Amino acid sequence: MIQNLNLDKTIEAWQPVANTIFVPHSEEEYQRLVKLLDNLIDQVGEDETHPLASMMDVIGVLIENYETHHVPEFR
Numbered sequence: 635m636i637q638n639l640n641l642d643k644t645i646e647a648w649q650p651v652a653n654t655i656f657v658p659h660s661e662e663e664y665q666r667l668v669k670l671l672d673n674l675i676d677q678v679g680e681d682e683t684h685p686l687a688s689m690m691d692v693i694g695v696l697i698e699n700y701e702t703h704h705v706p707e708f709r
Contacts, residue, residue, distance in 0.1 A: 655692060658700045667697050 658664040674690040681687065 655689070655696070657696060661704075664697065664700045664704070667693055667700075671697060 654670065656663065656667075658667055671690065671693045674686055674693065678684040678686050678690050
């Protein structure tokens with residue numbers, strides 16, 4: 635029961651975030667994430683305690699994954 639409640643809250647919270655954080659499947663989506671990461675770096679900097687630091691980490695991983703699979707110099 636508690637897990638379902640948490641999942642319901644997660645689903646509700648995810649809807650507004652899904653347009654910002656996603657797995658990129660095209661160059662355009664990749665570029666959107668790169669721009670977002672640049673903005674986050676400007677705001678978060680090196681502050682690991684910043685509320686958006688983990689978001690910055692997640693977006694970095696999504697970008698790295700795309701580059702590994704789609705950008706020749708990263709293969």
